[in-house]
Amino acid sequence: MNDLRKVQRTPTGTFFVCLPRIWSEQYGLKKGALVALSQTTDGRLIIDPWYNAEPAPKVATLQVGPYLGREIVGQYLLGSDVIRVETTEQIDVEIRKSVKTTVGSLIGLEIVEETYSQIVLQCLLEPSGFPPEKILRRNYVIVAGMHRDAVTAFVTANSQLAKSVIARDDENNRLYFLLVRILRTILQNSELSRKLGLTPIECLDYRLAANLVENMGDACVQVAQKTLELNYGRPSEAFRKLLCDLQMICYDAHDQALKAFVNKDIALAENVRQLRKKIDFLSLNIEKAASDKELDVIPQTLAVTAFLKQIYAYSVDLADLVV
Numbered sequence: 001m002n003d004l005r006k007v008q009r010t011p012t013g014t015f016f017v018c019l020p021r022i023w024s025e026q027y028g029l030k031k032g033a034l035v036a037l038s039q040t041t042d043g044r045l046i047i048d049p050w051y052n053a054e055p056a057p058k059v060a061t062l063q064v065g066p067y068l069g070r071e072i073v074g075q076y077l078l079g080s081d082v083i084r085v086e087t088t089e090q091i092d093v094e095i096r097k098s099v100k101t102t103v104g105s106l107i108g109l110e111i112v113e114e115t116y117s118q119i120v121l122q123c124l125l126e127p128s129g130f131p132p133e134k135i136l137r138r139n140y141v142i143v144a145g146m147h148r149d150a151v152t153a154f155v156t157a158n159s160q161l162a163k164s165v166i167a168r169d170d171e172n173n174r175l176y177f178l179l180v181r182i183l184r185t186i187l188q189n190s191e192l193s194r195k196l197g198l199t200p201i202e203c204l205d206y207r208l209a210a211n212l213v214e215n216m217g218d219a220c221v222q223v224a225q226k227t228l229e230l231n232y233g234r235p236s237e238a239f240r241k242l243l244c245d246l247q248m249i250c251y252d253a254h255d256q257a258l259k260a261f262v263n264k265d266i267a268l269a270e271n272v273r274q275l276r277k278k279i280d281f282l283s284l285n286i287e288k289a290a291s292d293k294e295l296d297v298i299p300q301t302l303a304v305t306a307f308l309k310q311i312y313a314y315s316v317d318l319a320d321l322v323v
Contacts, residue, residue, distance in 0.1 A: 003020055005018060029049055033049075036048040048191075057082055058082070059080065059083075061083075061086060062075065062084065062086070063086060072099065072103075072121070076177065079185045082122050082123075083122075085099060085119040085121070087117050087118075090117060091116070091118070099119055099121075106178075107174050107175070107178040108123050109124075110122055110124055127182055127186070131196055132182055132206045133206075133262060136258075137262070139176060139213050142171055142217070145168070146217055146221075146224075147216065147220050148251065149161055150221075151304070153223075153227045154224075154243065154304055155239075156234075157235075159230075161227075162224040162228055163224070163228070168217075169217055169220075172217035176214040179210045208321060216314050220311075222307045226303050230297060233297045235297050239286070242285055243304065246282045246283065249275055253279075253311075253315040253316070254311065254312075256271055256315075258318065260272065269320070272315055272318075273316060273319065276316075283309055286302070
């Protein structure tokens with residue numbers, strides 16, 4: 001609808017615009033009916049005829065297929081409240097196990113009904129109770145712990161600690177998926193956007209920030225996996241010192257980057273970029289030391305160095321979201 005209407009004014013000074021008749025009838029408006037007006041960040045007014053009505057649940061129906069797990073995740077991220085998995089035949093045991101595994105990886109999604117040929121999933125979360133900043137902070141705390149423990153596991157050749165880091169990545173992914181779902185829901189619901197105080201641009205920034213934090217967690221998993229490849233070997237004292245120093249600077253970088261992003265602190269964001277010289281200096285020293293040290297751990301050590309530098313790069317990208 002692109003209907004231009006003149007703004008009119010009553011003798012008392014009130015401005016008004018007549019609503020389109022077809023639109024009014026379509027939504028059942030009559031004389032005396034109430035509509036809600038809300039203002040967007042760019043000054044536009046939104047007229048909501050259903051402001052006091054409960055939104056209908058968003059239902060998706062999926063057929064059993066080879067990519068069912070990915071499809072369930074996709075519908076979860078799109079904000080579906082109910083996901084029905086159906087088939088004309090019996091759902092076998094392996095598919096049921098696959099569905100339950102997928103459900104376990106998504107926060108708030110539960111199996112509420114299960115029959116011969118159908119499984120019904122429902123998301124029980126109330127989006128307004130999960131501010132994106134809170135989810136991002138929680139996800140970052142997990143990733144920061146993974147970062148610290150991954151390097152500690154490598155320099156001490158602690159395979160059990162490395163396995164713990166890998167296991168924690170599941171929670172990292174769960175929180176990432178939850179944050180993406182909440183952000184997409186906000187973008188589709190202006191009332192929720194107003195309630196949480198987030199503009200579409202801010203949602204986009206949070207989406208990018210969430211991806212960067214999740215990628216940091218993936219890099220930590222790569223470090224932990226290199227620990228499992230040591231085969232009872234261990235980096236020398238010189239390597240341990242250099243790697244710990246590099247880890248501390250990288251940790252400081254993403255810690256400052258997250259604070260800068262949340263607080264919109266440009267000065268703190270710039271500090272993250274200023275750490276690049278220290279990162280490059282330590283990386284160069286590690287590469288030089290690798291030229292004449294024991295060969296059995298050199299490939300893993302250089303790989304860990306590369307992953308730590310990647311974590312720093314993600315930190316810079318996170319800081320760059322501050323404008």
